[in-house]
Amino acid sequence: MTKKAYPLRINADVLAAMQRWADDELRSLNAQMEYVLREALVQSGRVKLVQKVVVEVQENDEPDSAENRE
Template structure:
C-alpha cells in the first residue's frame, strides 16, 4: 500500500474471522493489518466508493485502476 497518513482505529472481530484473516495474510506474505487494509481497499474499489484521484498527473480525474482497465480488454 502507498505510504499515506493513516488513521488508527479499533476493530472487533470474532475469533474465527480473525483466524481466517491471519491465515490469509500469512498466505499472501502480508501483516494482518496490511491484509485488512487491502481487503477494505479492494471492497471500496469494487463498489466504486473510493474518492476520485488525479490519474498520471495529466489532470484527468479517475477512480479506475489498472486492474479494472485490464478487465475490460
C-alpha cells in the first residue's frame, strides 16, 4: 500500500479529540485518522473491505503460548 502525504486543516477541538481517541486505542494520530476514514468508507459502501490485517504476537515457543491453549 502506498501512502501519500496530504496537508489537512482541521478544527483544534476535533484534532484534540482525535488525539485522545488515538491515545485510548494505542495508535498514532495519523493511524487513528486513517482508521476512522477507512471505517466510514466501508460503512457508507464506498469501498469494500477486501482484507483485514491480522497481527499475531508470537512468544518464544513457550508451552503456555496462546496457540497451545486452544
